[in-house]
Amino acid sequence: MRHLLRLTILVVSLTSYTANADGDGLSVFTSDNPESNAARSFIVVPEKYEIPHGISAPASQAVLTKQAPFLIEILDEIEDAELVQWSINITRNDFGRIWVLSSYSGKKTVGEVNTVWTSFKLDKNVVDRHILQFHPRPQKHQSTVYKKGKPTSAQGVSNGGGTKSINIEGRNPRLSYEIEGRVLDASNKLIKLYSVTLQMDDKDLIRQEYINHYRIPRATAGEAGKLPVPTREEIKLIPATPDGYDGNRLTESEYELIIEDGAIELSKLILDAYEGMKKFYRKPGNELKDLNGEPLTIPDSRLWLSSGWRNPERNEWFSDALNGAHQLGAALDLMPNEIPRKREAAIIYWVLWNAVESVPDQHQFLAQLEALTVPIRPASFKLDIEPRNGIPDAFDKADHLHINLVK
Amino acid sequence: MKKSLIIPLLYLVSISPVLALANFEDIYGIQASDFYNVLADQIVSARFEDNSLSLQEQFKRLKNLQLKIETKTDEYPGDPLVWFLEGLNLNNLAEIRYLLILSQSGQKKATADREVSNYNIARSRAYSNAIRLDSKPPHQLSSTIYATMSYGLSNRQKIKTYTRELELGSPSENESNEWFLHWAKIDALVHEKKLDEAQLALVELKTLLDKANKADSAYAEIVEKAGAQIKTITDELQKRQASHQNSETSNVKPDDPEEDWSWKIWLIVSLGIFTFIAVVVIALLKRDH
Numbered sequence: 001m002r003h004l005l006r007l008t009i010l011v012v013s014l015t016s017y018t019a020n021a022d023g024d025g026l027s028v029f030t031s032d033n034p035e036s037n038a039a040r041s042f043i044v045v046p047e048k049y050e051i052p053h054g055i056s057a058p059a060s061q062a063v064l065t066k067q068a069p070f071l072i073e074i075l076d077e078i079e080d081a082e083l084v085q086w087s088i089n090i091t092r093n094d095f096g097r098i099w100v101l102s103s104y105s106g107k108k109t110v111g112e113v114n115t116v117w118t119s120f121k122l123d124k125n126v127v128d129r130h131i132l133q134f135h136p137r138p139q140k141h142q143s144t145v146y147k148k149g150k151p152t153s154a155q156g157v158s159n160g161g162g163t164k165s166i167n168i169e170g171r172n173p174r175l176s177y178e179i180e181g182r183v184l185d186a187s188n189k190l191i192k193l194y195s196v197t198l199q200m201d202d203k204d205l206i207r208q209e210y211i212n213h214y215r216i217p218r219a220t221a222g223e224a225g226k227l228p229v230p231t232r233e234e235i236k237l238i239p240a241t242p243d244g245y246d247g248n249r250l251t252e253s254e255y256e257l258i259i260e261d262g263a264i265e266l267s268k269l270i271l272d273a274y275e276g277m278k279k280f281y282r283k284p285g286n287e288l289k290d291l292n293g294e295p296l297t298i299p300d301s302r303l304w305l306s307s308g309w310r311n312p313e314r315n316e317w318f319s320d321a322l323n324g325a326h327q328l329g330a331a332l333d334l335m336p337n338e339i340p341r342k343r344e345a346a347i348i349y350w351v352l353w354n355a356v357e358s359v360p361d362q363h364q365f366l367a368q369l370e371a372l373t374v375p376i377r378p379a380s381f382k383l384d385i386e387p388r389n390g391i392p393d394a395f396d397k398a399d400h401l402h403i404n405l406v407k
Numbered sequence: 408m409k410k411s412l413i414i415p416l417l418y419l420v421s422i423s424p425v426l427a428l429a430n431f432e433d434i435y436g437i438q439a440s441d442f443y444n445v446l447a448d449q450i451v452s453a454r455f456e457d458n459s460l461s462l463q464e465q466f467k468r469l470k471n472l473q474l475k476i477e478t479k480t481d482e483y484p485g486d487p488l489v490w491f492l493e494g495l496n497l498n499n500l501a502e503i504r505y506l507l508i509l510s511q512s513g514q515k516k517a518t519a520d521r522e523v524s525n526y527n528i529a530r531s532r533a534y535s536n537a538i539r540l541d542s543k544p545p546h547q548l549s550s551t552i553y554a555t556m557s558y559g560l561s562n563r564q565k566i567k568t569y570t571r572e573l574e575l576g577s578p579s580e581n582e583s584n585e586w587f588l589h590w591a592k593i594d595a596l597v598h599e600k601k602l603d604e605a606q607l608a609l610v611e612l613k614t615l616l617d618k619a620n621k622a623d624s625a626y627a628e629i630v631e632k633a634g635a636q637i638k639t640i641t642d643e644l645q646k647r648q649a650s651h652q653n654s655e656t657s658n659v660k661p662d663d664p665e666e667d668w669s670w671k672i673w674l675i676v677s678l679g680i681f682t683f684i685a686v687v688v689i690a691l692l693k694r695d696h
Contacts, residue, residue, distance in 0.1 A: 152578040153437045153549035220433050247625045252582055304625075306583030319580050320433075333581055337628075339594045340587045341557060341565075372551055373580045374434070377455065382509065385501045385527065386559040397558060399584050 017189075023196040026181070029071040030198050032061075035232050041201040043067065043208050043229075044175070046138040051214050052228035055328055056261045059231045064211070069101050074130045074181050074194055081186050084129045086119040089178040097137035098177070103128050121184065132179065139175065141212050147219035148373075149317045160219075162316040163212070171254050171313050172209050175200050202255055203235045209312040210327075218322050225322055227312070230259050234329075241305060242267040244275075246337045250308035258309050259329035262405045267305070267332055269359060270352075270403060274303060277355035288351065290390030298351060299336075299344045306400055307333035319373060331404035340399065349395040356403065365405050369398040436549040436578065439488060443479050447488075450476065450496050466503045472496050480533075487540035491552055494533035501526035531560055538567050550575035566595045586616070586626045593633040597640050605637050 020026070023040070031042040045051065047066045053059040078084060086106070090098060091114050098117060100106070104126050106119035122129035142163045149161015163172055176199035183192040200208060210229040217224045238258045241249050245267065251258045278298055281288045287295035310318070310326040325331035336348035349369065356367045369376040380394035387396065431447035432438050439447035450472055453465070460468065476493045483489045501523050508519045534556040541548045550572040557568040569592040572578075577585035589612040596605035613630055616622050 150576055150578075152551055152576050154546050154575070155437050155549075241625070246628065247583065304583060304587075307581040318582075333583075335583060335587070340584070340591045342591070342594070370580065372554055372578050379502065379506065383502050383505055385505055385523070386498060386530075388524075388527065388559075393558075399579050400581065 017191050017193055019193045020195065024194070025074065025076050025192075026194050026196055027071075027073040027075055028196055028198070029068070031204075032067050033232060036201070036204055039201045040196065040198050041204045042070070042136070042198065043200070043204050043211060044136045044138050045211055049211075049214060051211060053231060055228055055230045055234050055259060058228075064229055069133050069135045070177075070198060072132045072179055072181070072196060074183070076192070078130055078183060080124045082191065083121040083123055083184040083186075083188070084119075084126075085121050085182045085184060086132045087180045087182075088117045088132075088134065089180075090115045090117070091176045091178065092173055094173075099135040099137055101133040101135065102131065121188070132181065136175065136177070139172075139208065139212055141216045144217070145219040146213070146216045146225065146316060146320075146322045148320045160316075162313050171311060172200075172205050172212070174205060175208075202257055203232045206230065206235055206255060206257060206259075206311055207232070213312045213316070213322070216322070218320070220320065223323060227323055227327055234259055234261070236260060239264065242271070244271045244302070245305045246302045247304035247306060248308070250305070251310065252307065253309065253311045253314055255311060259327075260309065261329035263308050263330055263332055266330065266365060266403060266405055269365075270332070270334065270356065271303065273355040273359045274352055277351050277358060281351065288347075288354075291384050291392065292390045294390060296347055296350075296391075299338065299348060301336045301338050301344065301348045303348075303352070304335050304337040305332065306335050307331075325404035328404075330407065331402065333400040333402050335400045341396075343389060343391065346389075346391045346395040346398075349398045349401065350391065352401055353395065356401070363406065365403055367401060367403045369394055369400075370402050371397045371399050435551045435555075437488075437547065437552075439492075440483075440486070442483070443476075443489065443492070446472070446475055446479065447492055450492050450499070453499055454495070462503055462507050466500070466507065469496060469500045469503060473500060485540060486547075487537040488547055488552075490533050490537035490540065491548060491556065494530045494537060494556065497526050497530035497533060501530065527559065531564075534560060535564060538564060538571075541571075542567070546571075549578070551578040554578055562595050562598055566592060566599065566601075569595060583626075586612070586629055589615075590629045590633050594636060597636050600640070600644070602637060602641055602644070609633055609637060 028040060029037060030040050031037045033043075036042055043064075045064050045066050049065070051064045053061055053064045074084070086102075088098060093110065093113060093115050097115075100117065102119075104119055104122055106117055109116045109118070119132075143160070146162070147160040151160075176197060178197050179195065181194040182190055183194075185191050207229050210227055213225040213227065214229070215224050215226075235257050236259070238249050238251055238256060239260065241247065242264055250260060250263055278300075280286050281296075281298050288298065289295050307326060308331070309329045310324075312327055315321070315324055315327050319326075326333075334352065336345045336352070338345040338348060353367075353369060359365075376394045376398055380397065381392050383393040384390060385393055389396065431444065431451045434451055438444065453469060453472065473493075473496050476489070476496050479489045480493050504519060504523050504526060508516055508523065511519055537548065537552075537556065548571070553568040553572040553575070554577070557565050557572070560568065569588060573585070573588060573592065577588055579585065589608065593605050593608045593612070596602075596608060609630065612633070613622070616624070616626055616630065
């Protein structure tokens with residue numbers, strides 16, 4: 001009987017106020033970008049930066065600057081006798097600091113994971129009590145320098161990997177704010193509850209990664225971060241692996257999205273050249289000969305697409321190339337679909353390299369053979385040392401061919 | 408574009424990041440001991456072309472570095488990193504000597520060629536020492552070092568370098584290289600006929616792909632190919648074993664005509680001899696009587 005009474009009191013207390021569905025009864029502004037605003041998503045641009053905007057071409061808003069503050073307004077009329085109390089649940093302590101711009105103040109409670117900011121109870125004398133205005137504080141790159149994050153020794157890596165080191169999904173933490181506006185009567189009883197969640201969507205998460213890497217200095221010598229931020233329109237669904245290739249789609253990113261700015265066309269160009277070169281060498285009299293003059297048998301190997309677009313966090317995990325072209329959607333890494341570090345793979349690299357050289361209009365792209373993240377040294381094209389097998393060391397040691405459009 | 412143009416162009420675009428990285432720690436991912444870190448940087452820098460020096464001058468510089476690193480291997484014979492540095496410098500010497508050969512001919516070329524081979528042998532020995540010394544904790548060498556050493560070693564040594572490289576995490580720039588390296592390891596094990604280990608390596612590859620949520624990705628093809636390789640060689644070995652057993656069995660068949668005849672011949676000859684001796688003995692006895 002006592003339980004039933006408790007339940008009745010609970011039900012009565014729950015239904016004694018109007019709880020609006022997410023965003024109902026509120027006007028919400030989150031972003032200067034209409035599409036982000038519609039999704040209640042946002043990006044956070046530091047005040048001091050003017051970041052180029054648009055990857056394939058400058059966007060209509062060519063530069064990104066600090067965004068307008070979030071603005072949440074209760075649309076229903078509030079009686080003079082009623083009180084208003086706002087709260088913001090910042091879902092991650094490490095990223096979600098805020099800066100309240102409304103005329104009123106409040107207090108902050110820091111939990112283990114989240115922080116809740118609660119305004120004081122606002123009476124009719126607070127003229128802007130129906131509006132909550134605040135800025136998210138900028139996220140920061142998690143170390144002060146840019147450094148490849150993937151550990152490759154027992155000593156591990158210090159200052160490497162950006163925010164990846166705290167996020168196993170290989171992308172930025174998703175920033176979100178849960179906001180509640182409570183209308184209370186004179187006896188502090190809740191009458192109406194408004195709520196809305198502001199949360200970065202995947203497109204803005206990707207854009208935020210570019211923002212976080214802008215102007216970040218490198219751990220080693222070289223230019224600081226300078227890549228433009230993609231527009232939302234430039235971020236698209238991932239197309240299938242290009243015809244004729246084995247391996248991955250054009251990205252291995254954890255996002256189901258991609259920036260593609262010519263990589264598909266480039267893949268077609270290189271594939272045509274490669275298949276043509278294989279046919280050429282198979283014709284009697286055209287054989288590819290090793291450094292000792294012996295004809296080589298060309299394996300019937302397909303190319304494996306190993307990498308295309310990388311989101312900046314993923315790029316930082318795998319590579320020291322802070323401003324690398326893989327983040328611009330116009331670069332590919334290719335390798336033979338063969339057992340690596342063996343003769344067949346080396347021959348395919350040789351054929352592929354010669355195929356790339358045979359493409360007319362070389363100025364439109366840059367190709368380089370790479371091993372262990374650095375370009376193969378020019379002397380290696382002449383050497384046959386390690387191993388001595390009649391094939392230039394450059395092709396024995398290559399672990400991928402990097403190719404990107406020059407813009 | 409002609410080859411003569413593309414190589415210098417490649418050089419121009421590639422050399423800047425390389426030179427920016429030309430110190431030991433940035434390239435190999437670990438710090439060299441204070442006792443020889445300057446020497447480590449000098450050996451690494453020597454790997455990157457310095458146009459201001461002729462090949463002869465570069466060779467001379469490497470020879471000097473070789474004397475210095477040999478002093479260090481004498482001083483720290485239990486340090487795998489010093490042995491790696493010695494191997495790296497020997498490889499540099501082999502490279503420059505090889506480039507010097509390109510302009511030579513006849514007897515001179517043959518002598519120089521032998522020198523290159525000797526440097527290669529010494530390099531492999533130094534790398535083998537490094538691998539052996541690093542096989543027990545505390546491990547020092549990075550996966551980039553293991554990847555660098557894996558070329559030009561025996562298949563058995565390669566298995567060790569691949570294993571360690573995979574344990575430490577591949578230094579390459581994309582995931583594909585790491586998954587493909589599992590395949591290289593399985594292949595090397597298959598060639599050594601270490602089929603149980605190859606099978607274990609295959610299971611490990613599958614488990615890791617599962618964990619990475621990539622069991623159904625393009626990498627499943629590698630698992631399939633590596634599995635097929637193991638199966639082919641296992642079947643082949645079983646077939647060979649079976650035919651060997653068959654031939655052994657056939658050697659002891661009771662109805663083997665050759666076996667039968669030899670036994671019969673032996674019996675006939677023995678009986679003949681016995682009869683002959685008996686006849687002689689009886690004849691002698693009769694004569695005495």
